[in-house]
Amino acid sequence: MSKKIQSGVICMLLAGKKFVFEDMDTINEIYGLGPEMFNVPNKWLTANELASIQAMMASVEKAVAIKDKFNILEGARQTSFKARQEALTTWFQKQKVSHALSERIDAVWTRLELSPLQLIQEMPKASFPDVRDAEPAREDIALAICGDGALGTTLRGDFREAFNPIIHHNWERHHKRYLRAKDNMNDKKEKAHSACKVIEEGTNVTAANLRDATRAVKTYSESIRWFPLEVEEIEGVGELEEFLKHIVVGAVAKAKGVAKEKLAPDIGDGEDGVDNTPASEWFDVRVLSMIVEVSSSESRGRARARSTKPVHLHPGEVNQIWPAYVQLFRETPTEPEAPNIESGDESGADIWAASNDLGVSLFRHLDDAALNHMLHFPDGRPALFAEFRSISRKCSWDKGVSHLFVKENNDMLPLALLWHQHVGVASLVEKIWQPVECPHGMPGTLIADEVGVGKTALVMGTIAFIIDTYWVDQIALGPKGRAESLPAGLDRAKVHKAPILDQCPFFVGQKSIPDLPHIIIVPNSLLAQWTTELRTFFAPQTIEIYHFPSAAKDFGAFWTGAWAKSKMPFINRIILVTHLVGHLFALSF
Secondary structure (H helix, E strand, C coil): CCHHHHHHHHHHHHHCHHHHCCCHHHHHHHHCCCCCCCCCCCCCCCHHHHHHHHHHHHHHHHCCCHHHHHHHHHCCCCHHHHHHHHHHHHHHHHCCHHHHHHHHHHHHHHHCCCCHHHHHHHCCCCCCCCHHHHHHHHHHHHHHHHCHHHCCCCCCHHHHHHHHHHHHHHHHHHHHHHHHHHHHHHHHHHHHHHHHHHHHHCCCCCHHHHHHHHHHHHHHHHHHCCCCCCCCCCCCHHHHHHHHHHHHHHHHHHHHCCCHHHHCCCCCCCCCCCCCCCHHHCCCHHHHHHHHHHHHHHHHHHHHHHCCCCCCCCHHHHHHHHHHHHHHHCCCCCCCCCCCCCCCCCCCCCCCCCCCCCCCCCCCCCCHHHHHHHHCCHHHCCCCECCEEECCCCCCCCCCCHHHCCCCCCCEEECCCCHHHHHHHHHHHHHHEECCCCCCCCCCCCCCCCCCCCHHHHHHHHHHHHHHHHHHHHHHCHHHCCHHHCCCCCCHHHCCCCHHHCCCCEECCECCCCCCCEEEEECHHHHHHHHHHHHHHECCCCCEEEECCCCHHHHHHHHHCHHHHCCCCHHHEEEEEEHHHHHHHHHCC
């Protein structure tokens, strides 16, 4: 971690003290500081560390020139300040200031289409862009990392001198990624080609071979984004991806006994070498040229797949390769979504064998049968879930179609969570239920997976587990419970305590699960999608779904309308709330 950015932050806060702390929400979120800075207790620092920083800050504030301030903070002169500098570094690292700054600065560059990667893709013949190319973003960045107080403030003097190293540090971070991708390009290219050759020439290709090839091509594909002109006419990324796409989908479809088109609707072969994209959809000759090259490479990939011996997978091997395939090709799968795979981060952690396991280490070595037993998920799904899902997207909640949801109907696929989602639900349950009572409750849980990982199914599985456990408790209470209120769609014979809770009986540290609804806050654009998914996964009459109004004038009517008339227990109700409304409620607390 560069001392320059740490010193820049301190000098920036001091130079902008008159306006920076006007937006305390932003400043506290990023830096964990108020106007008093280090003159008040800090949650990351001991009393001795705080005193050390206070002594150093006194010297910094006395210095007149910004250069002298940096020298003190970086130890260029007062070598006796080493302990004080270490204390400052402790605060900086534990508060995760560098990460917060990078995240906000990158968001501004991306929004304004001024990130290094975007500039390279816009001008592919140029070398790595200069930070001055992103100069138009400076005021927006100041607003992002200094709060609303920076609005309309002129970036000059000491503030500008302190602000510059922060911008340069983050630009250099992207430059290092670029150089790393450049240095490793040939190695990644060779590994991708070799892994695909194993599949082409092998006589007994395994799921592990497919997984390794997918990983290698994914890594190669991520790196080549920095070099848009590095599009090979033969054995390029597009060709390798298309080759793998047809091989993997074909193998998985055969193992599952379904048509390839059900797993990947765009898997049709098409005519080799033909690009059916209307020229009017492309804005210049350069882009049109690149599209034609991609189309040609895709046709070569399909040809290679057709000449390769089909790969045979056992049904149990599908979960080893399908998640990797979905993450590589960003498909919308026709079954619960797949987990994220990394493409090789800065730590170099192995993707499949030695990844940093954030929260799932207790369960990642268990198979489906063991996980289903622990969670009491009959047939691989919660008791509240539907048995089938329709390929043509029919909904069992709709009138006149429930009789179609039977095993004999070719339009139906069994609905069950995938292995990684069982692991996810078990990990969440292990964090939500506690072994001892905690009167003050427990902190929330963050599901930090990327897009396409299957967070929606994971959340729904967890909600279903909570509801099911609530009714287990009510039935166990006998006459004192509410078993008579069990929803019609929930089969009492399937309601049993999950073994995973044997040692952890306290829901968020409380003695019992309260009869309260579930609130899901979503972007307005995803409201319909969430409704569809809830109606797909949950069996009819097991839950009720409500959309909270977005207009304040309708809030009151919501509670006196269908909500008040319903006899469904609150625990079986789900309210979808838009981000805007959620934000308004947050401001009132």
